[in-house]
Amino acid sequence: MRNPPERSRGMTRQQRFSRYLTGTGALLASGALLSGCGLASGPTDDGEVTLRLSHQWPAAEDGEGDFRAVLAERFAEQVEERTDGSVTVELHPNNSLIEDPTEQYSAIREQTLDMSVYPLDYAAGDVPEFSMTLMPAMVRNHAQAQNWKDSEIGDRIAEISEENGVRILTWVWNAGALGTAGDEPIRTPDDVPSGSVTRAAGPKVEEMLEDVGFGLSSMPSSDIYNALQTGTLDSAITSTSSFSSYRLYEQVETFTSPAGGNTFWFMFEPLIIGTESYDQLTEEQQETVDEVGADLQEFAYTASEEDDQRVHEEFEENGVEVVEMSDSDFDEWREASQPAWESFGEEVEGGEELLELGESVPAE
Incomplete structure (x- = not known):
């Protein structure tokens, strides 16, 4: 996390969101590689926090598009609304912040990124257990995928994730x-x-x-x-x-x-937040982040199945x-x-x- 820029109180959430995307495009055009640059830091004195959320898919447009991008957009909008602006989520779609999508886990661990919609198996080189989330012919359909969350294997995957620096907010299967x-x-x-x-x-x-x-x-x-x-x-x-x-x-x-x-x-690619970034939130902010992630769970399941x-x-x-x-x-x-x-x-x-x-x- 890092200190948020001074925000215009007269701007709508959509205007601020558009400003973030514009800024992201300028950074990409200039060839700036943001991973490893120490962008994440603690909240300001008044408790305001900005979380950077990266993913590899094209940006949602008017709430439509790749459902994983839509999930990220809805999360950002709802968190800002429910925290009265004390938590802002900057969206960086289409590999615009981290050029290699597989490196997003490392960026979270290094605290140069806070959040991602991230296929956990990408990090199997660091955490071999994550290969369970893309084991060939292990999960055959959406019903079985959705049953993982409330099964013992789901508890184990959540525990392994937390032990290795990431907290699962929304379970996403593709x-x-x-x-x-x-x-x-x-x-x-x-x-x-x-x-x-x-x-x-x-x-x-x-x-x-x-x-x-x-x-x-x-x-x-x-x-x-x-x-x-x-x-x-x-x-x-x-x-x-x-x-x-x-x-x-x-x-x-x-x-x-x-x-x-x-x-x-069948790939597991949840909405995650780095545990160190999560721990820097206030208890009330943590509760809101968890609640928004949980409230988006049904959307993630339904949208993925409908996409097929x-x-x-x-x-x-x-x-x-x-x-x-x-x-x-x-x-x-x-x-x-x-x-x-x-x-x-x-x-x-x-x-x-x-x-x-x-x-x-x-x-x-």
């Missing part, structure tokens, strides 16, 4: 899809063309994909469009929301949709062949995922127990 530049869709491991190169997030997902014959190319979701266009990638695996936000329907011929209730790729159907239809409307995985297709991916599960259980302290807890969460 189903994944698979798009191919070729004419043949991929529903099962046997459909993977020889020599095909794909992109996916998650070390354990990548481990499974290599086992079934994929070549891999690592990149952020924002680079997938150009990689498909230039032939660097033959296919890509990312969230349905990102398939839409980055207009990947312009570059793929087939789309394996999770709308039918099955996918091997919206994107499914969007790709069909753009001439892409859209298919779904059957239950038996999913079972094949589940079988293919077992070596990755086994290596996680062997390599990560407490990994076997985490796997058992995750596997026990009902899918309905």
